Amino acid sequence: MTVQQSIRPEAAQATGEVVMSARHVAKHYGAVKALKGVNFDIHRGQVTTLFGENGAGKSTLMKILSGIVTPTSGQILLDGEPVSFHGANDALAQGISIIHQELALAPNLNVRDNIFMGREIRTPRGVDFAEEERVTRALMEELEEEIDPLTPVEELRLGQQQIVEIARALQARSRILIMDEPTSALSASEVEVLFKVINDLTAKGVSIVYISHHLEEALEVTDHAVVLRDGEMTAYAPRAEIDLEWIVRNMVGEGFDLGSPPASRTGEPALIIEDLCVPDPSGHGLVVDHMNLSVRCGEIVCIYGLMGAGRTEMMECAAGRIRAREGAVKLHGCDVSHLSIAERIDAGLVLVPEDRQRDGLVQTMTVGQNLSLSSIAAFTRGLFTSRKAERKVVEDSIREVTVKTDGGGAMIGSLSGGNQQKVVIGKMLATRPEVILLDEPSRGIDVGAKAEVFKLLARTAEERGLAVLYSTSEVGECLSIAHRIVVMNRGRISAEFDHTATKEQIMAASGEAVHH
Amino acid sequence: MADITNSKPAGGGMGLNIGKILLEGRAFFALVAIIVVFSILSPVYFSLGNFLIMSSHVAIFGLLAIGMLLVILNGGIDLSVGSTLGLSGVVAGFLMQGVEIPAAGVVLYPPVWAVVVLTVLLGAFVGLINGVLIAIFNVPAFVATLGMLYVARGVALLMTNGLTYNNLGGDAALGNTGFDWLGFNRIAGVPIGVIVLALVALAVGLVLARSAFGRWLYASGGNERAAELSGVPTRGVKISVYVLSGICAAIAGLVLSSQLTSAGPTAGTTYELTAIAAVVIGGAALTGGRGNVLGTMLGAFVIGFLSDGLVIIGVSAYWQTVFTGAVIVLAVLLNSLQYGRSGR
Numbered sequence: 001m002t003v004q005q006s007i008r009p010e011a012a013q014a015t016g017e018v019v020m021s022a023r024h025v026a027k028h029y030g031a032v033k034a035l036k037g038v039n040f041d042i043h044r045g046q047v048t049t050l051f052g053e054n055g056a057g058k059s060t061l062m063k064i065l066s067g068i069v070t071p072t073s074g075q076i077l078l079d080g081e082p083v084s085f086h087g088a089n090d091a092l093a094q095g096i097s098i099i100h101q102e103l104a105l106a107p108n109l110n111v112r113d114n115i116f117m118g119r120e121i122r123t124p125r126g127v128d129f130a131e132e133e134r135v136t137r138a139l140m141e142e143l144e145e146e147i148d149p150l151t152p153v154e155e156l157r158l159g160q161q162q163i164v165e166i167a168r169a170l171q172a173r174s175r176i177l178i179m180d181e182p183t184s185a186l187s188a189s190e191v192e193v194l195f196k197v198i199n200d201l202t203a204k205g206v207s208i209v210y211i212s213h214h215l216e217e218a219l220e221v222t223d224h225a226v227v228l229r230d231g232e233m234t235a236y237a238p239r240a241e242i243d244l245e246w247i248v249r250n251m252v253g254e255g256f257d258l259g260s261p262p263a264s265r266t267g268e269p270a271l272i273i274e275d276l277c278v279p280d281p282s283g284h285g286l287v288v289d290h291m292n293l294s295v296r297c298g299e300i301v302c303i304y305g306l307m308g309a310g311r312t313e314m315m316e317c318a319a320g321r322i323r324a325r326e327g328a329v330k331l332h333g334c335d336v337s338h339l340s341i342a343e344r345i346d347a348g349l350v351l352v353p354e355d356r357q358r359d360g361l362v363q364t365m366t367v368g369q370n371l372s373l374s375s376i377a378a379f380t381r382g383l384f385t386s387r388k389a390e391r392k393v394v395e396d397s398i399r400e401v402t403v404k405t406d407g408g409g410a411m412i413g414s415l416s417g418g419n420q421q422k423v424v425i426g427k428m429l430a431t432r433p434e435v436i437l438l439d440e441p442s443r444g445i446d447v448g449a450k451a452e453v454f455k456l457l458a459r460t461a462e463e464r465g466l467a468v469l470y471s472t473s474e475v476g477e478c479l480s481i482a483h484r485i486v487v488m489n490r491g492r493i494s495a496e497f498d499h500t501a502t503k504e505q506i507m508a509a510s511g512e513a514v515h516h
Numbered sequence: 517m518a519d520i521t522n523s524k525p526a527g528g529g530m531g532l533n534i535g536k537i538l539l540e541g542r543a544f545f546a547l548v549a550i551i552v553v554f555s556i557l558s559p560v561y562f563s564l565g566n567f568l569i570m571s572s573h574v575a576i577f578g579l580l581a582i583g584m585l586l587v588i589l590n591g592g593i594d595l596s597v598g599s600t601l602g603l604s605g606v607v608a609g610f611l612m613q614g615v616e617i618p619a620a621g622v623v624l625y626p627p628v629w630a631v632v633v634l635t636v637l638l639g640a641f642v643g644l645i646n647g648v649l650i651a652i653f654n655v656p657a658f659v660a661t662l663g664m665l666y667v668a669r670g671v672a673l674l675m676t677n678g679l680t681y682n683n684l685g686g687d688a689a690l691g692n693t694g695f696d697w698l699g700f701n702r703i704a705g706v707p708i709g710v711i712v713l714a715l716v717a718l719a720v721g722l723v724l725a726r727s728a729f730g731r732w733l734y735a736s737g738g739n740e741r742a743a744e745l746s747g748v749p750t751r752g753v754k755i756s757v758y759v760l761s762g763i764c765a766a767i768a769g770l771v772l773s774s775q776l777t778s779a780g781p782t783a784g785t786t787y788e789l790t791a792i793a794a795v796v797i798g799g800a801a802l803t804g805g806r807g808n809v810l811g812t813m814l815g816a817f818v819i820g821f822l823s824d825g826l827v828i829i830g831v832s833a834y835w836q837t838v839f840t841g842a843v844i845v846l847a848v849l850l851n852s853l854q855y856g857r858s859g860r
Contacts, residue, residue, distance in 0.1 A: 342747040362742050362805065369734070384727055
């Protein structure tokens with residue numbers, strides 16, 4: 001598939017020499033099109049920032065540029081010559097390195113060994129640990145971080161681990177450095193140091209590709225902005241020509257209708273969360289900090305927040321997956337905090353998890369078996385399941401959530417991402433719940449499927465009086481079917497809006513636009 | 517808009533389908549090939565009498581393999597079944613010799629049905645320990661059952677001081693005759709051991725295909741996190757499969773010691789490996805979630821008919837070991853061909 005892009009980054013030629021570029025790069029995962037023919041340029045000694053919502057294809061593009069993923073079609077040009085990488089080491093040998101969003105460190109090894117992992121300084125008498133240590137110390141000094149090279153990485157806090165990851169990329173002396181959300185775990189002073197390092201690097205001719213959800217922060221450091229949406233490049237401009245509003249407009253897109261709040265009669269509070277506290281897995285502090293929230297029958301509430309704001313933990317705690325330290329979860333006034341996941345499902349409280357591959361689907365089973373997994377009791381007669389009754393449950397579910405499939409007997413892996421998500425939702429709806437929690441229900445599915453998922457939720461809330469609580473990190477999705485928008489920031493509710501709020505108000509309350 | 521059919525969509529060309537049928541029915545075709553080859557090589561191989569004798573050998577592995585299948589479907593492994601088999605035989609033998617109660621000054625001779633029940637309960641108890649260690653205390657299945665492999669074997673050796681209980685026939689005067697019925701008798705010409713295997717296979721097959729428990733097992737083996745979030749009691753399922761595996765091992769122990777009318781503490785050594793091999797040859801994935809009783813039965817018959825066939829045509833026992841190993845590796849190779857590409 002070769003889609004000719006209407007927007008070509010030709011204007012860029014004037015501002016700097018192009019060192020690496022992607023031409024009509026596409027990547028398909030089965031039926032899912034992660035990238036649909038993207039053009040992208042990296043300029044020597046400058047910072048190019050990639051903007052886009054979750055699932056827009058940013059990470060896929062970065063993985064292609066750094067050799068981790070092979071594109072389905074299209075070309076990568078390095079210094080004007082076409083190249084194809086066989087793995088990340090191949091790209092590294094060409095001077096391209098990547099700092100991953102998810103840390104790629106060995107927690108059991110110390111800082112020095114992590115920085116030199118796979119490229120140890122070898123001498124005839126073994127590894128030159130003294131020299132490695134000296135280089136590590138110098139790197140830590142440059143990054144203004146007081147970390148001893150011999151500290152095991154697992155003893156560092158997340159931000160410091162991020163620094164080690166950055167030091168690792170610096171040590172490789174790459175000419176192209178890709179940074180995927182490098183600041184997500186950093187404190188404000190650490191971000192300042194990182195920006196200073198970025199300036200030093202660009203002055204030395206290193207080219208940087210930068211990805212961040214902190215838009216203002218990215219604007220501070222970037223020279224060029226490229227916006228991706230649903231696997232396509234929607235806009236390109238040099239720094240001088242753009243502002244925050246331009247980015248948001250191009251990221252979110254206009255004119256696509258994700259629905260509006262249904263006119264359902266909202267009734268009694270169905271779900272009440274009182275003073276809920278969830279401890280951080282590492283043991284320091286709280287990820288959900290004394291949170292209070294109530295959702296009424298027939299009401300749709302959206303939780304907006306950045307990664308790490310505590311949305312996932314709050315929902316998993318409400319569903320019984322993780323234990324609360326304090327507080328209560330009440331369903332129609334009854335405390336369900338002590339119940340197991342299965343008992344909460346029976347009581348009418350269900351969760352559609354964030355990661356559908358890991359937590360939502362059983363890949364070894366068929367579409368029908370996945371759909372009926374939570375409601376087996378409904379078609380069990382005595383000891384055995386009734387095939388006829390199960391077929392009815394499956395057929396009803398497929399019809400209700402409009403899954404496009406060859407039938408209940410098809411393998412779940414044969415469906416597209418959007419249809420898989422509908423199966424996970426359909427599975428939970430088949431239990432006839434009263435409250436449904438959905439953690440990022442639109443993650444990794446295309447715009448058309450998003451609209452269908454939201455339409456389905458709106459209809460179910462209206463017809464069944466279902467209480468719906470969904471989370472999202474895409475601001476455009478807050479202003480769709482939700483009656484109410486709750487913004488979470490660092491484990492607390494930082495603001496609450498009705499559906500007439502603006503995108504700017506919501507983003508400001510999440511701590512996205514301004515970095516503390 | 518949603519077209520619902522349970523039949524598989526018609527595939528492309530016929531040539532492609534033949535390869536697919538051969539791959540999916542590989543255990544069956546392997547069994548047919550084994551029977552054909554040995555029937556040509558030896559005149560005595562292809563007879564009903566020989567098939568029944570070989571089947572009564574298969575019954576032991578087959579029972580262990582059914583229990584192992586349940587554990588492997590859950591994504592675990594049970595290395596203790598061979599030792600549990602040995603321990604069960606020894607306990608049955610011990611009970612048949614009479615239990616002396618010093619306080620009352622009497623010797624109790626439990627009837628055979630009580631011996632059978634107690635032995636099966638013992639198997640369930642061994643499985644329960646495995647299950648609790650694995651599901652509640654998060655001990656890796658490999659390690660927990662490896663420990664049980666040693667402990668159960670050690671207990672069997674301690675109970676007998678390394679000796680074997682002979683003469684399990686019982687005494688009419690004591691009212692405990694009939695233990696050899698399991699191993700020697702036939703109904704309509706079919707050895708009881710084979711009938712027991714068929715009944716257990718049928719029951720487990722039905723449970724897997726039609727009960728809620730079966731569905732829970734496939735789901736938690738395929739993706740435990742997703743199953744748990746869907747309301748499946750994953751811990752209960754996990755404990756249950758080890759208990760059921762222990763029960764299968766105890767039944768196998770009863771059948772074996774009845775066939776031999778003796779119970780030795782070293783009976784069943786390395787049988788756990790044969791059971792795993794049967795499950796794998798039957799097409800189950802060691803990662804869990806895939807496999808069925810029919811495949812496992814075919815796997816058990818492939819191993820049993822192959823090794824008995826080699827004995828009949830007079831191949832050295834050492835070669836048998838080599839052949840069995842090669843068949844196992846080939847089976848796993850084909851499994852990865854079948855499953856390796858279906859995932860993304």
